[in-house]
Amino acid sequence: MTGFAVLAATGLTWHLGSDLRQLTAYPFMVNALRAGALVAMMAGAVGWFMVLRRQSFAGHSLSMIAFPGASGAILLGINPLIGYFGMTGVAALAFAASSPRGGRAGSREGAALIGTVQAFVLALGFLFVSLYKGLMSGPIALLFGSIVGISNYDVTILAVIGAVTAVVLAVIARPLFFATVDEEVARARGVPVRALSFAFFVLLGVTAAGAAEVVGATLTFALLVLPAATAQRLTARPVLSMTITIGLSIGVTWIGMAAAFFSVYPIGFFVTTVAVAVYVVAAGIEFAARRSGTRGALAVGKFQT
Secondary structure, three states: OOHHHHHHHOOOOOOHHHHHHHHOOOHHHHHHHHHHHHHHHHHHHHHHHHHHOOOHHHHHHHHHHHHHHHHHHHHHOOOHHHHHHHHHHHHHHHHHHOOOOOOOOOOHHHHHHHHHHHHHHHHHHHHHHHHOOOOOOHHHHHHHOOOOOOOHHHHHHHHHHHHHHHHHHHHHHHHHHHHHHOHHHHHHOOOOHHHHHHHHHHHHHHHHHHHHHHHOOOOHHHHHHHHHHHHHHHOOOHHHHHHHHHHHHHHHHHHHHHHHHOOOOOHHHHHHHHHHHHHHHHHHHHHHHHHHOOOOOOOOOOOOO
């Protein structure tokens, strides 16, 4: 029984135990939940720095660049993961090189390069799709995500990449935060700002590629930016803010997967909708706190998102 046939045969009962048993009864769905958790943790941690560093445009572009990478891999008959990571990795290095000083905001020339590369590779992606002569229901899945087709091999690859990403981010987190908050002082104190910028762009590219495998290239950006932006509205404490970001990222991913499992619509729509709803609630909490002049347990911060 294929994944799509299983989805057609399932139905939401609104009985929590029964629905959870349905959700975890099929290997493809267990793989999707595992991959979703791995991707969500990566997207939460890296996306937190992306929002803080004001590099959302670069994150959006890398998310979109994942699409031509995967469609090109399918055209060549190889695993789409190779295309995801290969294309976004090369683009991330190019984006990092476009910032002459390695600053968080980059230059106008760098922004122009990012926009140009994004437009060109998107055109390539649609060319690859049109050149493919086989059955490619894949374009919708590549753009908007799918819970079907994630294999044990994919989960293993994502686990290895996630572990490496976590280790690298843990090593560079403190100097990266310093360089993000006060770049000039960090540079004066000998912090390798440009090297950190290169490393972070690579992490961002890898994370965008991994997330695109689950939620789709078009909506990967939502997973990168919305949980982080939500957490940074709620608290100015870095560790707490990142913890909330990762928790929200996992939560919206799993909720989106469950909703996609019991419907005929792609996961990306549900993940984005839930993430936007949580962001709106957080914005309302922040607004109410500022109007009342009080601060709750989560101190409303001043992160510039």
